Amino acid sequence: MLTKNFKSDKNRLINTTYQESRLNMTGWIIYNGTLNVPKIKELVDTLVEEGKKLNIKLEAVKNTEIIPMYSNEGKAELVYLNKLEEPEFIIFWDKDVLLASHLEKMGYKVFNSSKAIKYCDHKGLMHLVLSNNNIKMPRTILSPMIFDYSLNSEDYLIKCYETLGESVIIKESMGSFGMQVYLINNREEFINKVTELNKNNIDFIIQENIKSSFGRDIRVNIIGNKVIGAMLRESNSDFRANISQGGKGRLIELTKSQEEIALKAHKVLGLDFSGVDLLFGENNEPLLCEVNSNLNFLSFEKIWGKSFGKKILQYILGEIL
Structure with missing residues (x-):
């Protein structure tokens, strides 16, 4: 049986302990039902499979399968298109901020929070929130x-x-x-x-x-308040270094200043997990480019050789148990 001491030990490996305790838990991972992007479905399926290894029944739920409604009494409720098991947590892999807020109103623990998703989803709002926090960024x-x-x-x-x-x-x-x-x-x-x-x-x-960063940037992958790993992304043909735009990635060790700026941005925006993108300023000074709440971690996983999805689930279990 899990104990309170186990709950407070956030650095302990979870996988073996959960298997031994035969923990059966249900969670949802919500994604957009109208956005036909194969990478998103692949990412969702990856998390569902990692959940099975931790004895978690993680149901992939389209945002179009649940309808947020307010009763005559003004209570936040859901109308279901299909029968779903009650979740003990929700991973929100979408940008439907109103739905995420509605679920929080109903008392569900949502990762990332609706507020953090809202900040990251609008680049103008993101820079507004990050401003005046001693975080260097392009003008x-x-x-x-x-x-x-x-x-x-x-x-x-x-x-x-x-x-x-x-x-x-x-x-x-x-x-x-x-x-x-x-x-x-x-x-x-x-x-x-x-x-x-x-x-x-x-x-x-x-x-x-930022011409000194043409075709190159750094993706910093963070869970909780810890950097899990970083990837240098480079393109020989495009000013954007995104893997989706043809860039190539390789693992790198961050400098102290790169790690500090990434963690600060992550914390200011109130994220549970994120992908922070950094640019190279003059003399390679790190500049904050943007922060992603629904990060595509598949490219990072392939070169890292480990499961980032598993790390996310371990973090969530450590937060709710």
Whole structure:
């Protein structure tokens, strides 16, 4: 039988102990039911299989299989499309922040929390939350709220562009896998892209182009308050180093300053697990690029040779038992 002393020992290996105790636990891993991205389904399936090894029944649940509802009394409830076993914890591998918040209202322990997911899902909000925490990052400008672009003067946009330099990066506030990120090299290109995004009501951020980090960055994988491992990502053909965009990865040891900035960003955003991306500034000074709550850890696992998913589950069990 598990004891309170075991609960407090977060550094102890869990796998063998859980097998011996014949622990049977049910959890959900929620993912988006309308997003057809094979990597996400592969990642979810990987976590389900790792759960079996720890005697955890981890059910893969699409966000379209559960309907958040409020009763006449104003109570948060769920309507189910299919019969599901009551979970003792929920891994939320989606960005449906309202659903995550609803589940927390119902008393479920959700990993990552709805607040942490919200901060990471919107790049502008993420930089806002991280600001004033002594975390070095590229100079970043938030997109303005514009209701009618035809009424807006180009003076504002030109000032943004000139403030950050002749070469800038535009990132849509909501995007993954290195997509919706644009390298802009002249004023006309900048105004055209911003005009396009504004007309489509797409929030974005504008950042200075860190030329010293062209085609290379570091992905730092964190669980709890511990760095599990880091991967240098490099591309010979693209300013983005993402593996999804053709970059290649290899394991590296972090410097003290790289580890410190990654852990600080992780903690400020209140994450349980994350993938923190760092850029190389002048003299290889680490700069915070962004933080991912729903990190794609499959590429890291392949070169690491161990199960990152197992580490996540061990951490969650240590938090709830």
